[in-house]
Amino acid sequence: MSLVRDIIAQLLASQTVFKMVGGAADFSMIETRRSGTPAAYVMVADEASGENERATGRILQRLETDIAVVIVTDNLSDGRGGAAADDIEELKTFVRARLIGFEPSDAAEPVTHISGDLIKAHGGAVWFEDRYSVPTYLEEQP
Structure with a gap:
């Protein structure tokens, strides 16, 4: 499995929080085909x-992969977006x-949090990006 698929599976496991958890292809279509919120997009x-x-x-190299999880939600129950x-x-x-602390199948160490940033807040919608570090190793193949 890939890191992204492992993380999507971890977010989907036994949860009823998100209506949608997808990848970069799903995120690229968000403006034209949003399939419900709250949603999380992993890439x-x-x-x-x-x-x-x-x-x-x-050759053996450590590869630090930053995974973005973009969380999108809409809530129009109040006029100010609170x-x-x-x-x-x-x-x-x-x-x-x-x-x-989650350990994807290909990871060398557990997932750690790097940062979080507000991407967009408009019209009752909030988009937030959390970044996580997942170290793996690259090894030259024979």
């Missing part, structure tokens, strides 16, 4: 490789509880 945001860790033989802001806080707490 690789950034990758950075370290130096070769071996002096001889095949309800959506409250909802996003609960959703962030849920996602963080599911992912921090």
Whole structure:
């Protein structure tokens, strides 16, 4: 499995919080075909490789992968958007509880949290991006 699929599966396991959990392809269609909120979209945001860790033989590099989880919610129950802001806080707490310390199948270490940023807040909708680090290793194949 890929890191993204493992994380999507972790967010979907035994939950009734999100109406939709998808990947980058789903996120790319969000403006034209939003399939319900709250939703979470999981994708690789950034990758950075370290130096070769071996002096001889095949190459072995540590790969730090940043995974973005974009949480989207709508709540028009109040005119000022406070309800959506409250909802996003609960959703962030849920996602963080599911992912921090989780060990995807290909990971070298458990998932850690890097940062979170408000992407958009308009018309009762709130979009929030949380970033997580998932280290793996790249190894030269024979």
